[in-house]
Amino acid sequence: MSSLEFDKVLYREASKDLSNNEEQLKVYDSTGNCVVLAGPGSGKSKILTLKLARILNEDIEAPQGVACLTYNKECARELKEKLYNLGIIESSTIFIDTVHSFCLNHVIRPYRHLANTNLPKEIKVATSREVRETMLRTFNLTIGKNERYTSSWSTAFNVYRRTFIERKSSEWKTNDSDIAEWILNYENSLRHQGLIDFDDMVLNGLWMIEENQWIQGLLQAKFPVIAVDEYQDLGASLDRIIRVLCIENDTRLLAVGDPDQSIYGFTGAQPSLLNDLADQSGVLKIRLKKNYRSKGNIVKASIASLLEERDFVSSRDEEGSIKFYGIRDGIDAQCDYICKEIIPKILTLDPSSTLGDIGVLYIDKNDGDRIAEKVAKEGLQYIRVDGNAPYNKNQLTVWIENCATWCSGGWLKGSPQFSEIERTFSSFFSNSNISEVKLESKKLNLFKFLFRSRDVELKLIDWLDEFNNSIVSELLDCFTEEPDIVKEYDKLIESAKNGQLKDFKVSSLSRQVGSKSHLNLYTLHSSKGLEFKYVIMFGLEHGRIPWLNAREDKINESRRLFYVGLTRAKDEIHLLCSGWYYDYYDRYQNYGPSNFVLELKEFVDNNL
Numbered sequence: 001m002s003s004l005e006f007d008k009v010l011y012r013e014a015s016k017d018l019s020n021n022e023e024q025l026k027v028y029d030s031t032g033n034c035v036v037l038a039g040p041g042s043g044k045s046k047i048l049t050l051k052l053a054r055i056l057n058e059d060i061e062a063p064q065g066v067a068c069l070t071y072n073k074e075c076a077r078e079l080k081e082k083l084y085n086l087g088i089i090e091s092s093t094i095f096i097d098t099v100h101s102f103c104l105n106h107v108i109r110p111y112r113h114l115a116n117t118n119l120p121k122e123i124k125v126a127t128s129r130e131v132r133e134t135m136l137r138t139f140n141l142t143i144g145k146n147e148r149y150t151s152s153w154s155t156a157f158n159v160y161r162r163t164f165i166e167r168k169s170s171e172w173k174t175n176d177s178d179i180a181e182w183i184l185n186y187e188n189s190l191r192h193q194g195l196i197d198f199d200d201m202v203l204n205g206l207w208m209i210e211e212n213q214w215i216q217g218l219l220q221a222k223f224p225v226i227a228v229d230e231y232q233d234l235g236a237s238l239d240r241i242i243r244v245l246c247i248e249n250d251t252r253l254l255a256v257g258d259p260d261q262s263i264y265g266f267t268g269a270q271p272s273l274l275n276d277l278a279d280q281s282g283v284l285k286i287r288l289k290k291n292y293r294s295k296g297n298i299v300k301a302s303i304a305s306l307l308e309e310r311d312f313v314s315s316r317d318e319e320g321s322i323k324f325y326g327i328r329d330g331i332d333a334q335c336d337y338i339c340k341e342i343i344p345k346i347l348t349l350d351p352s353s354t355l356g357d358i359g360v361l362y363i364d365k366n367d368g369d370r371i372a373e374k375v376a377k378e379g380l381q382y383i384r385v386d387g388n389a390p391y392n393k394n395q396l397t398v399w400i401e402n403c404a405t406w407c408s409g410g411w412l413k414g415s416p417q418f419s420e421i422e423r424t425f426s427s428f429f430s431n432s433n434i435s436e437v438k439l440e441s442k443k444l445n446l447f448k449f450l451f452r453s454r455d456v457e458l459k460l461i462d463w464l465d466e467f468n469n470s471i472v473s474e475l476l477d478c479f480t481e482e483p484d485i486v487k488e489y490d491k492l493i494e495s496a497k498n499g500q501l502k503d504f505k506v507s508s509l510s511r512q513v514g515s516k517s518h519l520n521l522y523t524l525h526s527s528k529g530l531e532f533k534y535v536i537m538f539g540l541e542h543g544r545i546p547w548l549n550a551r552e553d554k555i556n557e558s559r560r561l562f563y564v565g566l567t568r569a570k571d572e573i574h575l576l577c578s579g580w581y582y583d584y585y586d587r588y589q590n591y592g593p594s595n596f597v598l599e600l601k602e603f604v605d606n607n608l
């Protein structure tokens with residue numbers, strides 16, 4: 001059997017799963033623009049991957065390809081892995097990456113010389129320090145004459161820039177002329193430094209596409225199909241790009257998303273954009289109704305939390321449970337209760353379960369500090385994803401995680417593939433003057449290191465030490481202009497030496513999600529897309545979720561965030577609150593439990 005035939009058999013096998021779901025089958029058989037609107041756990045990711053596999057095998061022939069746009073690099077990596085499992089190997093005809101990367105690599109870099117833009121000749125991306133400094137300096141020149149710079153100013157700046165994308169419109173100036181002026185000064189200042197930032201990539205990508213029909217034609221010739229995952233989070237610029245290419249032109253669209261899970265308002269994302277796109281003429285709108293993840297009562301309760309009707313039903317027979325705990329004292333007492341009462345009870349009552357089945361979800365990184373401290377005191381190992389986590393994910397740390405995955409068994413499964421690791425490694429040198437011969441010799445060294453380090457039992461710090469000595473220390477020269485990237489790498493090393501990752505093995509670093517022996521600690525935002533048998537949410541106080549005196553759109557977004565947390569659970573939800581918490585000014589306040597919890601409790605008590 002040829003490898004192509006093998007691929008076809010493999011994805012047909014996988015698509016058998018769809019025979020129990022008429023709506024998924026409609027997506028699978030669609031031939032034109034298709035938008036899938038569906039709730040959590042309904043198989044959006046599954047159908048996106050299967051349909052992409054089918055399109056690649058049946059509808060597209062090299063050198064044409066498919067562009068698949070995702071919310072962030074981690075989503076892109078997950079999608080590549082799922083496609084790989086269906087026999088689809090990344091090649092030059094499959095682009096899977098962020099919208100920023102699409103705009104930079106397929107619009108700005110190739111065509112900016114031929115289009116009318118004010119972008120610098122050499123594209124240099126501003127570091128976060130350069131962005132911060134330029135924002136502050138231009139703020140002081142404009143608004144700062146009368147106001148003090150706070151983080152809410154930078155949020156307002158970003159939301160404005162990402163919402164009012166049409167600079168010729170009257171809205172752009174009139175909505176808030178001070179912020180509009182600040183943005184223009186900021187962008188001019190970046191240009192004087194020969195820099196662009198991430199928003200520039202998407203905005204300029206959009207403007208270039210909109211203003212140049214020949215770019216639309218070239219993109220369509222290269223990528224006759226565009227797929228978008230998590231559409232609800234991708235913001236107004238991406239929405240406009242999709243409309244130009246797929247609604248006003250003939251590029252075929254496959255988009256999946258869930259407006260109820262739109263929780264990134266600060267990126268300019270609005271849940272209405274996806275609903276509106278699905279209603280465009282010529283778009284096949286499909287709603288998936290079965291929830292394969294959560295037991296019945298969890299689906300019912302999560303819908304009730306939205307205060308709106310939804311027709312989702314659980315495909316599971318069992319009921320599932322939602323438990324409420326009013327703890328007298330504040331967040332520390334709740335964390336204590338989780339560690340000493342709830343987790344041991346879960347593990348005792350369900351002996352087949354492990355810490356990896358439990359997700360503890362919270363509002364912010366300070367909650368992460370509180371729970372991590374208590375969990376460590378109890379001697380439990382954990383994975384933590386929030387702003388105070390041992391290190392943040394960036395292109396370098398994610399690449400190191402990938403290398404760790406390869407060493408701890410990935411090499412056997414081809415996941416990740418060495419070619420993927422090698423390609424990212426080469427891309428780090430793209431702005432250096434390294435000769436081909438030298439790069440080849442570095443790649444060989446990388447392969448030798450990874451090959452001799454294939455051992456799941458290796459201590460993480462020993463693996464990192466050797467990796468640093470043989471490969472990474474030299475690689476850091478590529479990031480001299482990106483101190484933030486190096487800072488996160490240093491944090492990773494420090495944490496493996498003396499901090500939270502001290503007793504980790506190399507296998508624990510690699511793709512930590514899904515580790516059986518680690519408790520999962522996540523902010524509600526970072527839990528998106530994940531699922532756990534048991535979900536514990538704490539710190540659910542009024543004033544925290546939602547904020548005190550929040551505007552209606554913010555309250556609605558907080559409600560959706562609460563919904564995202566609830567819908568991560570397969571079997572059981574545990575909700576903790578006390579009413580007490582330390583506010584922004586470090587005052588110990590009691591505004592009572594969150595209304596979201598009170599409303600849900602009433603629903604559960606009366607209906608389930």
Ligand SMILES: Nc1ncnc2c1ncn2[C@@H]1O[C@H](COP(=O)(O)OP(=O)(O)OP(=O)(O)O)[C@@H](O)[C@H]1O
Nearest residue numbers: 017018021039040041042043044045046292293529
């Ligand atoms: N037709 C199907 N039959 C059986 N299981 C399915 C089917 N479709 C999806 N699933 C399973 O349901 C679970 C949820 O699927 P998936 O992750 O694709 O959902 P999702 O809609 O992307 O969820 P979320 O929006 O919460 O991230 C997965 O375990 C998946 O394998």
